Amino acid sequence: MTKVTAQMSVSLDGCYTGPRDAANPQDMSGWMRGPEAPGFFRVTRWAVDATAWRERQGFAGGEQSVDSEIVAEMFAAAGAYVMGRRMFDAGEVPWGEEPPFRAPVFVVTHRPRAVLEREGGTSFTFVTEGVERAVELARAAAGAKDVAVAGGGELLRQVLAAGLLDQLDLHVAPVLLGDGQHLFGPGLGLGVDEGIELVPTRVVDTPGVTHLRYTVTGRSKLVLDDRGASGDLVGPATTQR
Template structure:
């Protein structure tokens, strides 16, 4: 059955990039020179060093490793992608004429644009009817494989908040950025008494990153655990 999946590289304090430039929050033309890029490249260093990632980008080199196997597995599982417009704007030029997706990509946007066909099987369809419609189209195009949320972080938050995500894999880099765009926070739309429950399904620890895969169980109410007040507990002070 087709699953909606997502994977994201984050720092130990939960940042997936450095802080956004407050003067130009939506301008992607100078992204490489802005404050977001250093944090992003630190948390994704593990992938850039992996042979499977480099091959997919058309680069030579890279290491054969457990990290590389996870990259290859992630690409192989995806039959279609959903992406935010800011992510597309940042990647359109660097990806070139043969982007790494090799599958249909559905871009959630408020700005209409004709379908963009690229070599290698990648196409970008710009969906102005909302996130749910983009996921619906991606499911239909995935051919029974997974629908992968390709970023950015804000879109992933929206997918989680809408209850559309089935599986989440975090690649946790051993670094504290201190400041940056955090994957989990107010964007999830959670109240004081509810949360999103995750069930760990796999942990792969490598020298440069820890990969943790979760099954997303969905929202649940948080309840006060007052068992510590019970006289039946052993060791009660």
């Protein structure tokens, strides 16, 4: 059965890039020279150093490691991708004529554009009807494989808020960025008494990153825990004498 999955590399304090350029938040032409890139390349260093990632990009070298096996697994599982327009705009030129996806990619955007065909089996279809429609199209294109949410963080929050995500893989780099774009927080559409529940299904530790896999089980109501209380509710930082 086709799953909707997401992969995201984050710092220990939850950032997936450095801070966005406040002066030009949508201009991706200078992204590599802007404030987002240093944090992004730090948290994704584990992947960039992996042989499987480098081979997919057409680069030589890299390390044969557990990290490389996880990258290879990630590519092998995906039959189609969904991504945000900022990610596409930042990657269109660096990816070149043969992007690493080798599968249909559905770009969620407000700016229509004709389908872009690339070598190696990658195509980019620009979907203006919202994230639900993009995931629907990706499911149809994925066959027996999974739909992979390729990023960025804003799109992943939309997919989570819509209840469309089945599996979340977080790759936690041992670094504190201090400032940057946080993966989670406002934007999930949760009330004060709601949460999105996840069940951990895999933990893999390597020297440069901790790989965490969760099954997303959906929204739940948060309840006050008054176990052990008699009379008034006992708060988390109080005791009753």
